[in-house]
Amino acid sequence: MTDLAIPEPRPAAVAVQPTAAAVPGKSIADWAHEADLAYQLADRLSTTSFIPSTMRGKVGDITACLLAGNELGLPPMAALKSMDVIHGTPGLRAHAMRALLQSRGHEIELVESSDTVCRMRGRRNGSEAWQEVVWTIARAQLAGFVAKNSNYKSQPTNMLVARATGEICRLVASDALHGVPYTVEELRDSQLQITAVQAGAPVTAAEILSRRGPAPQEIAPADGTDAEATGDTDPVDGEVYDEAAKLWDDILDAADDKHGWSPEQTEREFLNGSMGVPAALAPLETLRAFHAHLTGGAS
Structure with missing residues (x-):
């Protein structure tokens, strides 16, 4: 068993220290200056053997790692050993x-x-x-x-x-x-490719449903005949997506109120199934279950 599976009492390997990034009122100019310094440091370190192989030579990724680590209170070297950049997103190693x-x-x-x-x-x-x-x-x-x-x-x-x-x-x-x-x-x-959302254009329930699961099933004729053969291929009526749209609005509100999540983070949590909602559920049932998990009760 590796150290990943062993709980640490209070490891000193990842020392957290107050950083300027956490100071209230810090200006964007100050942050930009720090970003520039981080880039210079990343450029100098990018080809060294100390940099993890997944980031070696990638100055932009190393810079993102340093900046994200700084906001968490991690010194540069600790950040480089504790983080990685996957699909453009910085992540912390579990330990x-x-x-x-x-x-x-x-x-x-x-x-x-x-x-x-x-x-x-x-x-x-x-x-x-x-x-x-x-x-x-x-x-x-x-x-x-x-x-x-x-x-x-x-x-x-x-x-x-x-x-x-x-x-x-x-x-x-x-x-x-x-x-x-x-x-x-x-x-x-997560191999899901989350489409970037333009500012001011929130993700729609229809888009969420299409990413998480198949569209609502077509209604089969009661007599068992082939729907395609009869030309009767209309999907379930729009009430499904109307309910989904309302549920998604409620989910965004609950996620913001209870967890402080942005719409983008809420989407990622939903798509990753991180609230314990089975991915195999039908799309509308998935939204209901996710809403129930967020609110701690029935949707």
Whole structure:
């Protein structure tokens, strides 16, 4: 078993320090100056053997890693060893995400870990209430990760721990993760290409449904004849998408109120199935289940 599957009491490997990026009132000019310095540093380091092979020679990715790490309070060298950039998105390695939260006083515990199940619990600093998540191979198969990622067959224990880590950390202290809410392992799992949304043009329910699952099934004639042969190929009426649109609006409101998620982050959480909503559900049922998970009750 690698260190990925071992809970750390309070590791010193990822030291978190206050940074200028967290200072209220920091101007965009100050940030731009820091970005320029980060780029210069990235350019000098980009070809060294210290840089992970996935980022070596990629000055832009290294710069993004340094800047994202700075916002989390990670020194440059720690950020480079704790983060990676997957499909243009910075992510934390699972052990680093746990260490980051533990360094802030939050508790993350590994309750059970095997090749088939990982049970992890956590609680926010100062809170008495524990939250628990469970990831199983069956859940990973249902989400389609096992078929796409061979690590679930060669390193199932580690992969389940990584999945559970990302989920419990977001539940316990999403504010500590800022703009890096996903583990590297989660980002590698996700092969979904999320279309960039133009500012001021929110994702529609129809787009979400088309990405998560098939469109509503065509209505088969009651007599069992072939719909295509009869020319009766009209899909389920528009009420399905009307309900989906309303549900998606409610989901965006709940995600913002309860988790502080932006529409883009809410979309990513939904598509990744990170709230435990089975991907195999019919599209409308999936929206209802996701809304229920967000609100803690029936949709």
